Amino acid sequence: xxxxxxxxxxxxxxxxxxxxxxxxxxxxxxxxxxxxxxxxxxxxxxxxxxxxxxxxxxxxxxxxxxxxxxxxxxxxxxxxxxxxxxxxxxxxxxxxxxxxxxxxxxxxxxxxxxxxxxxxxxxxxxxxxxxxxxxxxxxxxxxxxxxxxxxxxxxxxxxxxxxxxxxxxxxxxxxxxxxxxxxxxxxxxxxxxxxxxxxxxxxxxxxxxxxxxxxxxxxxxxxxxxxxxxxxxxxxxxxxxxxxxxxxxxxxxxxxxxxxxxxxxxxxxxxxxxxxxxxxxxxxxxxxxxxxxxxxxxxxxxxxxxxxxxxxxxxxxxxxxxxxxxxxxxxxxxxxxxxxxxxxxxxxx
Amino acid sequence: xxxxxxxxxxxxxxxxxxxxxxxxxxxxxxxxxxxxxxxxxxxxxxxxxxxxxxxxxxxxxxxxxxxxxxxxxxxxxxxxxxxxxxxxxxxxxxxxxxxxxxxxxxxxxxx
Numbered sequence: 398x399x400x401x402x403x404x405x406x407x408x409x410x411x412x413x414x415x416x417x418x419x420x421x422x423x424x425x426x427x428x429x430x431x432x433x434x435x436x437x438x439x440x441x442x443x444x445x446x447x448x449x450x451x452x453x454x455x456x457x458x459x460x461x462x463x464x465x466x467x468x469x470x471x472x473x474x475x476x477x478x479x480x481x482x483x484x485x486x487x488x489x490x491x492x493x494x495x496x497x498x499x500x501x502x503x504x505x506x507x508x509x510x511x512x513x514x515x516x517x518x519x520x521x522x523x524x525x526x527x528x529x530x531x532x533x534x535x536x537x538x539x540x541x542x543x544x545x546x547x548x549x550x551x552x553x554x555x556x557x558x559x560x561x562x563x564x565x566x567x568x569x570x571x572x573x574x575x576x577x578x579x580x581x582x583x584x585x586x587x588x589x590x591x592x593x594x595x596x597x598x599x600x601x602x603x604x605x606x607x608x609x610x611x612x613x614x615x616x617x618x619x620x621x622x623x624x625x626x627x628x629x630x631x632x633x634x635x636x637x638x639x640x641x642x643x644x645x646x647x648x649x650x651x652x653x654x655x656x657x658x659x660x661x662x663x664x665x666x667x668x669x670x671x672x673x674x675x676x677x678x679x680x681x682x683x684x685x686x687x688x689x690x691x692x693x694x695x696x697x698x699x700x701x702x703x704x705x706x707x708x709x710x711x712x713x714x715x716x717x718x719x720x721x722x723x724x725x726x727x728x729x730x731x732x733x734x735x736x737x738x739x740x741x742x743x744x745x746x
Numbered sequence: 747x748x749x750x751x752x753x754x755x756x757x758x759x760x761x762x763x764x765x766x767x768x769x770x771x772x773x774x775x776x777x778x779x780x781x782x783x784x785x786x787x788x789x790x791x792x793x794x795x796x797x798x799x800x801x802x803x804x805x806x807x808x809x810x811x812x813x814x815x816x817x818x819x820x821x822x823x824x825x826x827x828x829x830x831x832x833x834x835x836x837x838x839x840x841x842x843x844x845x846x847x848x849x850x851x852x853x854x855x856x857x
Contacts, residue, residue: 415833422834460761460853569853616761616824616853617831628762628852643854647821 406431413621417611417654425621432618436606437472443593445604448479451559455550456484456505456513458498461565463505463626464615465607469563470509483557484509487549488517489542490525491632498627505625516553518545522699523729530633533707538633541707544694548686548731554601556734566605569612569650572657573642575664580642584667591664601736611657684731695731700724752776753792753844757801761852763823766813767805775805777842794827795838797848813850822854 404410410424416431423431446452454469456462466484473480486502489495499515506513519525522545530538554562571591578587589595594604607615619626649656680686681693692700701710703725757773764771781796783789790796795817802814813820818838825832826849827840842848 411830412834413829414831612853613824616851620760620824620826620849620851621829628760629765630762644821647854651821 414614414617417613417650418658420654428614428621429618432610432614433468433471433475436468436610437476439593439609440472440478440606443604445563445594445602445606446478446480446561449481450479450561451481451483451557452561452563453483453485453514453554453557453559454511455562455564456486456502457565458486458501458505458627459565460616460619460626460628461567461570461607461612463501463565463624464619464622465563465565466505466509466511467622467624468618469606470511482511483559484511484513485550485553485557485559485562486513486515487546487553488515488519489546490518490527492527494629494632495526497629501625501627514553514557516549516556518549521545521549521552521731522695524699524702526633529702529707532702532705533710535633537708537710540710541698541702542633544698548693548695550603551601551686552732552734555736558736559601561602561604563604563606565607567607567610567612567615568657568661569643569646571605571608571664572660573639573646575660576642576646577639578664587664587667591661608661609658683728685733686731699731700728703728751779753779753842753846755797755842756845756847758847758849759851760849761824762854763813763850763852766807766809767801768807773805775800792842793838794825794832794840794842794848797842798838819850822852824851824853825849826851 402411404412404424404427405421406423406427410426412422413425414428415422416428440446452469454462454466456466466482469480469482472478473482484502484506486499488499502513502515505511517525526538526542529541533541550562550564574590575587578584578590591608593608594602596602618624646657646660678687678689679691681688681696682691683696684693686693686695688694690697698707698710701707704722706722753776755775755777757767757775759767759771767773777792777797777800779792780789781787781792792800798814798819799817802810806813811820813823815821819825825837827835828847829849832840
């Protein structure tokens with residue numbers, strides 16, 4: 398049962414990893430090369446960037462965004478994309494978790510020489526996650542964090558005056574999301590969640606260059622490149638539903654490694670025509686962010702916190718009680734950063 | 747019986763799995779070179795199947811289910827032997843040699 402001891406690609410060196418996507422046994426150099434080339438092919442076949450684009454890498458200090466920052470830098474140099482790269486980190490204000498992971502982002506910044514912008518929930522919303530959890534408890538705090546992070550990335554990107562945000566979502570993450578949307582019957586999101594590129598606020602694009610990259614390969618890449626990343630679970634309750642989808646997916650992958658790509662393909666094939674009347678997009682009456690209601694989600698959640706009723710903000714029935722309360726005096730307006738055009742260079746910090 | 751010979755194995759933990767092992771990223775252990783004979787099972791040279799069992803009895807503190815799945819590691823934990831993916835080394839059947847380095851990395855944490 399001894400496997401053939403030569404790399405399937407160069408036929409000479411000793412293999413060190415079995416690729417889950419293809420079953421091929423490849424040596425270290427061929428692994429680096431094939432991993433990077435596949436990301437390059439993903440980027441070029443979807444025409445994600447054009448020369449001169451200013452691109453922010455959403456950097457959490459975790460494995461995916463650490464490898465993404467490394468690979469984006471390598472590819473930008475190797476293929477001369479002509480991109481201006483930035484690191485953008487969001488500080489949710491979680492003591493003992495985010496403060497440590499931001500240290501690893503700062504080390505990456507030094508290593509790659511990319512300008513780094515850190516934007517905090519405290520600065521934007523006047524609330525840290527620590528303070529939010531104190532009010533709403535550990536059960537629904539992920540709702541706040543998710544809405545606040547998404548907007549914070551968009552606002553941070555506008556402040557950096559970038560055209561594009563790239564995130565480290567990998568094939569496993571996307572397959573998980575497909576499964577979750579199927580289990581929830583969320584057809585609209587099912588169509589959207591496999592898109593490699595979406596357009597957000599201020600026409601800033603968001604995309605996922607690791608859409609087809611397996612988590613196993615990302616972790617192996619980080620290991621063999623000796624990349625420094627942070628890997629502690631968030632101290633507040635993890636997303637339990639996603640956790641189950643994740644374990645289920647890993648079990649499927651163990652039985653058949655192509656399961657991950659197969660599920661992404663299923664999600665793509667399920668894409669429904671836009672016959673569902675989408676709510677007209679407008680802008681938030683308080684902060685100006687795009688919204689499908691008078692107030693955007695972040696302002697709604699923020700108002701519930703200011704009323705001291707944050708724990709009511711996540712259920713429909715409770716919302717009535719919440720909406721009956723008048724908004725507190727001096728409600729905070731979440732700051733908007735305007736992108737200036739044409740793009741102005743940002744000084745390195 | 748009474749074979750007390752042991753082999754030195756270097757263990758490395760990463761990606762968050764170290765929290766299950768007293769938060770130490772590196773440990774060197776003395777593993778019995780032969781598995782104990784039991785009932786129908788004759789003694790055999792120590793392999794990765796035995797190492798994982800030995801680790802769960804001797805090193806894992808609590809929350810075994812975050813590391814173990816039956817006789818193997820939980821899906822989502824990568825294993826390398828001497829810097830090679832264990833899938834190329836026969837996985838559980840790989841016979842350990844003195845001085846081997848075994849790495850366990852969780853892929854399940856953070857992004």
